[in-house]
Amino acid sequence: MAKDQWEQRLRAGGYRITPQRQLVLEAVEGLRHGTPEEILAEVQRTASGVNLSTVYRNLEVLEEVGMVTHAHIGHGAPTYHAVDDHVHIHLVCDGCGAVQSIDAEIAEAFLGEVKVATGFVTDISHVALHGRCAACDVNIPVAP
């Protein structure tokens, strides 16, 4: 995303341009997948004084103006993505913990049915799907 583009977006939302804001955005774009802690670490490579709460506040702002989204993958911290990434579904294996991504397109028909049945418009990428990966599914399904 070009510099003047995101500056515009922020200003349009009534927000100011600060170094921390810029660094958080760059970190999200650079990492592709990042938890708030990971984003903080990335930001601190440039500006070591930045605080975790600033990261949280800026992720919230960047999400509000539509430059960032988050998805819930495991039971832990959410991961943030830049919006121009491909929309994908995360599959989390409850056996081995592995996470794989598939193109969200595969869910289109299903989401259409859900909409017809209930009127609900689903953001399938917002939460990971849980289950068992091919390798773990063949084993005896004992809870980990």
Add this chain to the structure above:
Amino acid sequence: MAKDQWEQRLRAGGYRITPQRQLVLEAVEGLRHGTPEEILAEVQRTASGVNLSTVYRNLEVLEEVGMVTHAHIGHGAPTYHAVDDHVHIHLVCDGCGAVQSIDAEIAEAFLGEVKVATGFVTDISHVALHGRCAACDVNIPVAP
């Protein structure tokens, strides 16, 4: 679930039958949907001295022996169900917060495709799907 059935299941897993255990199970069955806190409240109607950590420990045990499951609905505490309930998908509206349930059967074809594409076997009921309900979808999609 009949009394001797669940006693068997617990004993088979090497667990003992305690009043707290029984009350937690009954609370889950009675409430149909309940967070650990809600289950505690229900249990305490009969036995006021029971502790939250006991509820957590027993939910874990009951889940291990297959009498209870949990699903992640909002960003807060998970909700527990008895296993003999119908398997359903929770739809959470990010606009108004409403939660609706639909039969998990609607996802069968989709989950089949996911399995073919990746080998991944999905437990679609384990996490709620997020999006916008019919009422909120027609309004300007401003984040809450």
Add this chain to the structure above:
DNA sequence: GTATATGCAAAGGGTTTGCACGGTT
């Protein structure tokens, strides 16, 4: 009698908030 369960209190991870100071506009 012995191992498992319990209650309590403390600690833990992740996130939010109140406050005074500093920076952007």
Add this chain to the structure above:
DNA sequence: AACCGTGCAAACCCTTTGCATATAC
């Protein structure tokens, strides 16, 4: 100059854990 954004510390919610005691077997 006004207001938004920041750092810091404390508070928050949900959950787990260590320990001594009680209880099921």
